[in-house]
Amino acid sequence: MFDFKKDYKILNIDIAETRTGKAMAKLNLKSADSDNVLNAVIWQESLNNIDKSILKPGNTVRVFDGSYNTQYNNLSINDIRLVKEAKNGLDQQERTNFFNKILEEVESFQEENLKATILQFLFENADKIKTAPAATKLHHNYLGGLLQHISECIDIAKANISVIPTTINQDLVIAGCIMHDIGKIFEYSLNEETFAISKNKDFQKVWINHIQWGFCWANKNGLSELAHIIASHHGIREWNALVEPMTNEAVLVHQVDMISSRLGLIQVDQLESNNQLSRG
Ligand SMILES: [Fe+2]
Ligand SMILES: [Fe+2]
Structure with missing residues (x-):
């Protein structure tokens, strides 16, 4: 009716x-x-x-x-x-807040190459990082969705590290939270007028997916432990992992990625009702 x-x-x-x-x-x-x-x-x-x-x-x-x-x-x-009017994603202020939060995390890293390489990447690609979605359909598929996903992964990882008795390199885990999906800034395109998300055909001609992109980027920059985290963050081969997680840090990043992508603020509709949570 x-x-x-x-x-x-x-x-x-x-x-x-x-x-x-x-x-x-x-x-x-x-x-x-x-x-x-x-x-x-x-x-x-x-x-x-x-x-x-x-x-x-x-x-x-x-x-x-x-x-x-x-x-x-x-x-x-x-x-x-x-x-x-529907909310199409995070507003500019929210995206700036998330981006600054990520910069602060990286600036506190102990390992110089890890810190300098990621900071340089973040600054050079700031515009793309501030708008990218984290997926086309399944989770965080909205303007700024990737930032929201990264932020959730960092928060979930820190909460877990504080109660895990096993030795964990926290900087490496946080680096994994930030960089595991970063290839998506090139893999997906978001139309800022219609907010439609599509796969970038030029990317697909050269790369298999964001995992392969991130793995190559990390290795090229001498960050082999981070490369393993990126390669294995989907957990199993059936979910496109290049390899299964073999280090404590890789196991943890895979798990926090799963939690954020299934239980985080994964739909744009949730942003209005969880407004204070989305401010990071
Ligand atoms: Fe991923
Ligand atoms: Fe992810």
Whole structure:
């Protein structure tokens, strides 16, 4: 059922062409109090009069004019307006805070080569690091998602190191938290207008994935222990690990990566309800 008095969330949207070459938009809408997904369409004549920037997944909208076909649960929209804009990721201040937190961690490292190499990389790639998502679909797939994921990994690792009786090189673990997925800044592209995330074709022509990129980067810079952490952070070969974790630090980074990617603030919707947690 459709109700003109209710707000609806845009689940997804596809701008397509009709057979006669006219533009049209196909949308899936859902109200907060029902699991029913409504199919809606906006034909070119109406689309021309609508602010297309509001037609984004996650946005809450209200349909002001249209016709609803009960039999097919299909809505033709003539006028649609924005009620609430979706959060597309971390805002600029949150991203700056996370980036500075990571810099502080690296600046406290004891080992000079580890510290200098990572700091140089962070400064040279700051813009990409501050916007990259951590995945296309499964977790932290939003603007600044990689920073959020790194920050969660650092916090979870420190909490664990404080109670683990085995000797652990904390700097190496933190370096692993920061660099294990860093190849994703080249592997994925985030469109900053539509917030759509795709795999970067140019990257795919040269590299297998972010793991192989990070492994090569670390070895090239004489950081072989970090290279092993990156190579093994997915844990098992079936999950694309180049090798299984063989050091205490690699075991820990694999585990904190699993925790953050499954139990962290993995969906953009969670950011608003966990606002204070997302500030790092
Ligand atoms: Fe990864
Ligand atoms: Fe990760």
